[in-house]
Each structure stands twice: as structure tokens, then as C-alpha cells.
Amino acid sequence: MTTEVRVPTLGESVTEATVATWFKKPGDSVEVDEMLCELETDKVTVEVPSPAAGVLAEIVAAEGETVAPDALLAQIDEAGAASGDAPKKTEKPQADNKATESPEGQKDMSGNSVDVMVPALGESVTEATVATWFKKVGDQVEADEMLCELETDKVSVEVPAPAAGVLAEIVAEEGATVDAKAKLAVISEGASAGRPAAATPDEKATDAGPEEMTPRSEADAKDFEDAPSAKKAMAEKGVSRDQVEGSGRDGRVMKEDVAKASSAPKSAPAAARAPSKPEDAAREERVKMTRLRQTIARRLKDAQNTAAMLTTYNEADMSGVMGLRNEYKDAFEKKHKVKLGFMSFFVKACCHALKEVPEVNAEIDGTDVVYKNYVNMGVAVGTPSGLVVPVVKDADQKSFAEIEKEIGELGAKGRDGKLSMAEMQGGTFTISNGGVYGSLMSSPILNPPQSGILGMHKIQERPMVVGGEIVIRPMMYLALSYDHRIVDGKGAVTFLVRVKEALEDPRRLLMDL
Incomplete structure (x- = not known):
């Protein structure tokens, strides 16, 4: 049985919306009321929940498209089952040595693992962005010590450690968008900082080299947020993520950004981001805009362009x-x-x-x-x-x-x-x-x-x-x-x-x- 996902009521005098973000892709399993996508209007951001449980069979309105009230967004197959779940659960059999690679692998640990969850975000706030991690995997943490900071479109929220031990795994990296019930990290309660689980990131850094480690991890974090159509376009055109500057929400790369990057001279994107002199790089700081600041910037620019x-x-x-x-x-x-x-x-x-x-x-x-x-x-x-x-x-x-x-x-x-x-x-x-x-x-x-x-x-x-x-x-x-x-x-x-x-x-x- 197929269930249609349509644009909900957008509010008084709102006649259209833009599909900003899809949280699911075709083939993913979904639960009833689970957030499927986010729409943006000139007044408010609207989240679209799943009307039924099943598999997301088709996305009709892609990211960046303009849709009218009651327009068809997607199709859900209620009888289907998600493909790809089983491999994810069997990829990491060794929990202790792969704690940083798989949330599922962490569950196989000896029973003293404590999940770090998103705290209460406040009334009407349904998601947040992971702004800063104050600790890294392998660090010793004390109970109530600040682990990370989340940002919503209204307020910043600090996340304390629920127990003392070692930060064994970071599930949501900096820049990731998480919902109000998401898991952020895993703490091995009572462990010391010298345990093998914490050695994996260091081994990876040694293999890759310090120059390669940071850019690759940043790109991986951004890939999680980029539009699926943009990823496909990058693969087809042979364009790397570092060559594309995103114009979408939260810096996401959209399909048109890939087209622009592939047609521009290859040196142009790098020149735009590079400091005027190599020695200036150490004196510059690049900080991602908060969700509230992005909303303010968008609305003020819209006001100038419209009125x-x-x-x-x-x-x-x-x-x-x-x-x-x-x-x-x-x-x-x-x-x-x-x-x-x-x-x-x-x-x-x-x-x-x-x-x-x-x-x-x-x-x-x-x-x-x-x-x-x-x-x-x-x-x-x-x-x-x-x-x-x-x-x-x-x-x-x-x-x-x-x-x-x-x-x-x-x-x-x-x-x-x-x-x-x-x-x-x-x-x-x-x-x-x-x-x-x-x-x-x-x-x-x-x-x-x-x-x-x-x-x-x-x-x-x-x-x-x-x-x-x-x-x-x-x-x-x-x-x-x-x-x-x-x-x-x-x-x-x-x-x-x-x-x-x-x-x-x-x-x-x-x-x-």
C-alpha cells in the first residue's frame, strides 16, 4: 500500500514553500511522525512528518524546489522493508576496537556504556546543530563536565557528561543536525583514557598523516548534509567536495553549486577561500554561522530584495x-x-x-x-x-x-x-x-x-x-x-x-x- 506525503497547511496568506532539506532518502525506513523533510516559507520553517510507517519509495519534490500547499512531496510504501539495514549492523563486529566507527558496534560493549542524548531543547524546538565538541574520542571525562554545545534557532544548549569515564564514540560530529531525541555520543563508564578503544583515531591519524586527517573529516561531516542530487552530480562531473561552495541551508551543497563549480576555472574556488598571503592563515578564524544568524541574514536580505x-x-x-x-x-x-x-x-x-x-x-x-x-x-x-x-x-x-x-x-x-x-x-x-x-x-x-x-x-x-x-x-x-x-x-x-x-x-x- 502506498501513502502520499503532501505539503501541510502553511499558514495564513502563505501560498508556496521551498523544500529545504530531506532527512531521508529513497529506500530508507521511516516511522509514523518521523521527520521526513523541512520546508521554508517567507514566514516560518515547517517540518513534514511521515503519515505512515514503511519505506520512502520516492521523493517527488527535490531539495530546492518550490511547492504549493497540498502538493505531492513523496511516496511511502507501507508494506516495504528498508534495504541496507543489515549490512550496517554487521560491519563492525569488534566493539572495543571500533568504538569510533559504528554506533551499532558500541552496543556490543561490556554493558557499562552510557549514551549521551540531546537534552531538552525547549518548547517548539525540534532540532539542533552540533556546534562545538569540547572533548575528543579517547578523552577522560568527569560527571557533569561539558562535552559539547548545541545551537538551535533560538538558544545555545550545553551538554554535560551523564557519567565519568572515557568518551568512546562521537555519534554526531560538529555541524550535524540532530533531532530532540538523538544520541550524541557514548561514554565508557569507569574506563581510563588508556583503553584500546581510544587508540583507533590516533592510528588513523598516523596512517593518513596530520595534513590529510582534518580536511577529510570536515568533508565527511559536510557530505552528511549535502543534497543527494549534489552528491550524484559531483560524482558524475568528477568534482571534489572541497571545490564546491554550498549556497543551501547550513552551507549545504545544491546541484546548481556543482554545476557552477565545474564550469568555473579550477583555481577560482580555492582563490576565493584562500587568505591573501599564506602567513595570514594563522591569523584568520573561520566560524560557521549559527542557525539563528542564518535565519536573520536570510530574512533581512529577503526584505531588501522584495520591498x-x-x-x-x-x-x-x-x-x-x-x-x-x-x-x-x-x-x-x-x-x-x-x-x-x-x-x-x-x-x-x-x-x-x-x-x-x-x-x-x-x-x-x-x-x-x-x-x-x-x-x-x-x-x-x-x-x-x-x-x-x-x-x-x-x-x-x-x-x-x-x-x-x-x-x-x-x-x-x-x-x-x-x-x-x-x-x-x-x-x-x-x-x-x-x-x-x-x-x-x-x-x-x-x-x-x-x-x-x-x-x-x-x-x-x-x-x-x-x-x-x-x-x-x-x-x-x-x-x-x-x-x-x-x-x-x-x-x-x-x-x-x-x-x-x-x-x-x-x-x-x-x-x-
Whole structure:
């Protein structure tokens, strides 16, 4: 019996997706709900689980292809059995001396082996990338000593040793993508670092030579991630993995990368990667981008390529907000149990301005303009791993205290890597505060598919002319980046002027002016 694997529901207004990664290949056995592939849309990454147990008989939509909702991705043969499992289980009969070569071989050890598993990754996080191993095979480890670090698109996770002994095997190498229940390594509990199992890597290094060992192991790790069609193309064209620069997700090599490498002069790829002088190599460091940084880079570049982005500027005298805040901050905190900051004033000011200029709160969907009769305010938060944008839902209906509390809670979750996907989706407008880092002026980039983003900046005392006299005022530059396809210059300037007026005279917020 054959079961079809189709594109799942992609969400509101999403009409297509790109097949990013296949975790299985034709002939592999699959279990019910096991992840088969990953799709990427302009809003979110979607994992496709197996609807039935059996064998993956055919992949209809290859990596890199664009598919519509409900399109056919693959076929599963429910009656089939995976070919190739038996040889894998019998390749390594000597467990002690081949511990680094086969996970199955390790299971034949004397019974004191302890598996190192992926720890809890957090809500809605289903996979991670192995970023760094702090130990190598054969090293002595203590209980709770850090073995490796995993990276997700939200947070970094350190993996401690579950027992003391010797690291006998690393199952998931650096750069490998693992699911939430995967095995990372095996520890021989109670063993010492001199056991034979740890000698195998050294013997291999001696045979291969130190110059050959590192590049080959790196290539092997990358091969695990490359697209099957790319591997086939490399074999057909006689192109080695080192000659190809991957453009796919996580640096994966796609079929078109192989075609590009085979048609380019052979010296070009090496020249592009080589330092300008041989002696500079020791002073350079190549670090793989984190999953979060890759997502940020992709989305920001998509915004530049898609929107007709333009920025308009103004400045606001912050005396009114600062005076009101100083007057009421103690009473506010006593009553609401939260500090009165500047963000609630900006959120309220933007909500008022968005009502007057609704196109800034709209988005383009094909040939339609979707106007939002509500404000879901995205608030950009800097974290150690990168920028995230949690969303204050229905901000236009909330009080100053409710806004401050929610921003505080979402900001703390963002810094701890505990934000859920639901808390980062659905935004209609975004505020970014570069002023906390000292930025005096910048042009923020849109957060697609939104049509506007407000940049706040550092409050700085400057000489201003007021009533014919020069006085010192605490001033802030404001920047509105907007999509000129939907927002005209008049609307953008009007929006920014209304924000400026509300900040310079906060009483206007109370009077709904």
C-alpha cells in the first residue's frame, strides 16, 4: 500500500514553500511522525512528518524546489522493508576496537556504556546543530563536565557528561543536525583514557598523516548534509567536495553549486577561500554561522530584495515624556508592580499614529493590500545569539502597565532563549531601539511582511532654538523605514510627525489626539 506525503497547511496568506532539506532518502525506513523533510516559507520553517510507517519509495519534490500547499512531496510504501539495514549492523563486529566507527558496534560493549542524548531543547524546538565538541574520542571525562554545545534557532544548549569515564564514540560530529531525541555520543563508564578503544583515531591519524586527517573529516561531516542530487552530480562531473561552495541551508551543497563549480576555472574556488598571503592563515578564524544568524541574514536580505524600502527621519524633544515619567514612576511601580519605561510611550504613540495612517499597519499579499484593524506590536530584542522580535498582541487595546509587563516578560524570554514561535509571529508593525546600544541614528530594515518599522535612538542633549532662544533639550532622532510599494511619502511623514507630537506632548495620548 502506498501513502502520499503532501505539503501541510502553511499558514495564513502563505501560498508556496521551498523544500529545504530531506532527512531521508529513497529506500530508507521511516516511522509514523518521523521527520521526513523541512520546508521554508517567507514566514516560518515547517517540518513534514511521515503519515505512515514503511519505506520512502520516492521523493517527488527535490531539495530546492518550490511547492504549493497540498502538493505531492513523496511516496511511502507501507508494506516495504528498508534495504541496507543489515549490512550496517554487521560491519563492525569488534566493539572495543571500533568504538569510533559504528554506533551499532558500541552496543556490543561490556554493558557499562552510557549514551549521551540531546537534552531538552525547549518548547517548539525540534532540532539542533552540533556546534562545538569540547572533548575528543579517547578523552577522560568527569560527571557533569561539558562535552559539547548545541545551537538551535533560538538558544545555545550545553551538554554535560551523564557519567565519568572515557568518551568512546562521537555519534554526531560538529555541524550535524540532530533531532530532540538523538544520541550524541557514548561514554565508557569507569574506563581510563588508556583503553584500546581510544587508540583507533590516533592510528588513523598516523596512517593518513596530520595534513590529510582534518580536511577529510570536515568533508565527511559536510557530505552528511549535502543534497543527494549534489552528491550524484559531483560524482558524475568528477568534482571534489572541497571545490564546491554550498549556497543551501547550513552551507549545504545544491546541484546548481556543482554545476557552477565545474564550469568555473579550477583555481577560482580555492582563490576565493584562500587568505591573501599564506602567513595570514594563522591569523584568520573561520566560524560557521549559527542557525539563528542564518535565519536573520536570510530574512533581512529577503526584505531588501522584495520591498521598495525607504527611510524618513524626524526628531523628538523627550522633555515631556521624561518629565511625566519622573513625576509618576514611583506611584506607577507601586500600583502596577512594574517600572514605567519609555517603550510603553512609543508603543502607544505608534498605535495612535497607525490609526491615522493605516497603510503603515498593512501588508501586501500578491496583488491585494491587507489592512489590519488591530496592532500587534513587534519589539526587537537583542540576545547573545542575535536579534529576535517578540510580539505584543493587540497592543492598541492595552494599558501602559500591561504593555510594560508584557515587554518585560517577552524580553526576558528572548534573552533566555525560551520564546515560542507563537510569541514571535503575527506582528503588524515593529519598533527597534538601537539607542540602548548608543546608536544616534540608523535606518532600520523592515521585518517582512510588515510595511513599517520605527527606529528609536539615543537620547542626547543638544542645543535647540525654542521661542527665539537657544536652550538645551534631550533630543532623540526617529527613523521610519517603510515599504514604498504601499506607503506613500506623505503617509510616512504624517505617521512620523504624529509620533513626534505624541512624544513631545504625552497628554495627546490620553485625549486620543
